Amino acid sequence: MNAALLVILFFLGLCIWLGLQARKGKEMNMEQWSVGGRGFGSLLMFFLLAGEMFTTYTFLGASGGAYRSGMPPALYAFNCFYFVIAYWLLPPVWKYAKENKVLSQSDFYEKKYNSQALGILVAIISVVAVIPYLVMQLKGLGIIVSEASYGSISPHMAIVVAVIAVTIYVTVSGMHGAAWTAIIKDILILAVMVFMGFYFPFHYYGGIGPMFEAIDTAKTGFLLFPEQGLSISWFVSATIMTALAFYMFPHMMAGIFSAKSGKSLRINAGIMPIYQVIIVFSLIIGFSGVLQVPDLNGPDTDLALFKMAKLSFDPWFVGVIGAAGAMAALIPSSLVLTAVSTILSKNIYKAWKPNTTDQELAKLAKRFVPVIALVTLFFTFNGGESILTLYLMSYSFMVQLFPALFFSLWKRNPVTVQGAFAGMIVGSIIVIYSTITEMSLATLFPSFPNVIKDLDLGLAVLIINIAVTLGVSVVTKKSAARVDDDTTISNLV
Amino acid sequence: MKKVVFLLTLIPALGSLFVINRVEPYVLGLPFVLFWAICWVGLTSMFLIIANKLDPANKEEEEL
Numbered sequence: 001m002n003a004a005l006l007v008i009l010f011f012l013g014l015c016i017w018l019g020l021q022a023r024k025g026k027e028m029n030m031e032q033w034s035v036g037g038r039g040f041g042s043l044l045m046f047f048l049l050a051g052e053m054f055t056t057y058t059f060l061g062a063s064g065g066a067y068r069s070g071m072p073p074a075l076y077a078f079n080c081f082y083f084v085i086a087y088w089l090l091p092p093v094w095k096y097a098k099e100n101k102v103l104s105q106s107d108f109y110e111k112k113y114n115s116q117a118l119g120i121l122v123a124i125i126s127v128v129a130v131i132p133y134l135v136m137q138l139k140g141l142g143i144i145v146s147e148a149s150y151g152s153i154s155p156h157m158a159i160v161v162a163v164i165a166v167t168i169y170v171t172v173s174g175m176h177g178a179a180w181t182a183i184i185k186d187i188l189i190l191a192v193m194v195f196m197g198f199y200f201p202f203h204y205y206g207g208i209g210p211m212f213e214a215i216d217t218a219k220t221g222f223l224l225f226p227e228q229g230l231s232i233s234w235f236v237s238a239t240i241m242t243a244l245a246f247y248m249f250p251h252m253m254a255g256i257f258s259a260k261s262g263k264s265l266r267i268n269a270g271i272m273p274i275y276q277v278i279i280v281f282s283l284i285i286g287f288s289g290v291l292q293v294p295d296l297n298g299p300d301t302d303l304a305l306f307k308m309a310k311l312s313f314d315p316w317f318v319g320v321i322g323a324a325g326a327m328a329a330l331i332p333s334s335l336v337l338t339a340v341s342t343i344l345s346k347n348i349y350k351a352w353k354p355n356t357t358d359q360e361l362a363k364l365a366k367r368f369v370p371v372i373a374l375v376t377l378f379f380t381f382n383g384g385e386s387i388l389t390l391y392l393m394s395y396s397f398m399v400q401l402f403p404a405l406f407f408s409l410w411k412r413n414p415v416t417v418q419g420a421f422a423g424m425i426v427g428s429i430i431v432i433y434s435t436i437t438e439m440s441l442a443t444l445f446p447s448f449p450n451v452i453k454d455l456d457l458g459l460a461v462l463i464i465n466i467a468v469t470l471g472v473s474v475v476t477k478k479s480a481a482r483v484d485d486d487t488t489i490s491n492l493v
Numbered sequence: 494m495k496k497v498v499f500l501l502t503l504i505p506a507l508g509s510l511f512v513i514n515r516v517e518p519y520v521l522g523l524p525f526v527l528f529w530a531i532c533w534v535g536l537t538s539m540f541l542i543i544a545n546k547l548d549p550a551n552k553e554e555e556e557l
Contacts, residue, residue: 071524071526071527074527075526075527075530079530080533080534080537080538083537083538083541084537084541087541087544087545207522208521208522208523209519209521209522209523210522211522212519212522212523212524212527213519216524223524223526223527224526225526263545266541266545267542267545269541269545270538270541270542270544270545271538271542272538273534273535273537273538273541274534274535274538276534277531277534280527280531280534283527
């Protein structure tokens, strides 16, 4: 037991305690549990959505990416395109959700398209997409805690303890727990990141400018986008893909639904970019490691931040960093768990047994929490993928839900239920196939120019998805018009 | 007007990097491409807040 470990345990305890406190004075019905009673104002929303943004990916992935490949992943980590999408997309989604008492992201599709089957398909795709996301968080957490404890806790042990902790407070407090712990976590991460972001360059290089100049001299081109591979066309396409997928995640949708008004979402979209500044510090930390701890390879590059911290600080402060990192994994995981359990009970179980009461559903949703946690544990211990692979896999799945949502917000929705089905299924199948076979546009079309080869596959699949969605819709719309009179079409699907 | 502000927010995501992909000159110690991206973090925020001020949807909600 060392100082670092004690600090981490203290913060873990604080998280659980806060999570348990958050439920006081509230009757935990389904709406309170899954979307916080839809009463979160701008400020709490800000912390909540930010809590979902800053995950282990930001903490380890951004610094590790900068360390490993220089500028391209660094800039990718703090693109603001999310919020531009958020500004326009979220208020209408929120409005519809409020008017129609929508609780989960699959509800949204189910009600918009008036098709329970579509709701179920969306639910299944989300659950599948969310598993790699959770696995990514847990893997990151395992690395963080085991590093911060100087190896006295194995990653597996850390993951198991974290899963138990998160299961407890999600079960008890749902969305409320996450919102309040998110605030603590954000303050801690901000303090730690800003401090290290200034300390490392000044301590080791005599300033931020001298640091970048030293890197540029030592590794020419490291601070630029290369001609191929992680080129500008990769950057643009991956940026668009992740931004479109970002708000499709069930936990992001649940976050949106817990807003008080469309205006609080718009303000939120406006102030969120400022939050991205934290990532700049994460990048500087990563860059500072390039010449100081140059021997990390492969997946170990994600450890750049911790190697630097351990090189420079006392164990207790490494513990504080570890605690911040652990929370960066715990909060998003708890939000994801809440959202997925809601979906499983409300959209899948209820479809199977329609006369389940809301109280039973609320209980059931809580029982799904440990089940999903266990499934995730299984995959965490049995899969060998890197954090970035998991991240892109999860996003490529999620983005397949975008076309049906986007078109459904039009005044006259050009997409039919069949179209939405076809698009999602075709998109998801291609994503699964390409993930298994490690296909990319470069392996498919080796002779194409780099501008095309480097495009993100998720975005390419999205375009196919849109084409299929619209194509099938045009065909089915004609036949739907023919049988419109006896309205059998809505009964058929 | 709202649309103009919106289009401005697309500059950093779409294509400006083809021109900006350079290390020199350093601004505040940051390579230019990094400085440019950080600038857009602030500018995106500003443009979205302006767009929000101009947005007629806010008035509609208050009336509801």
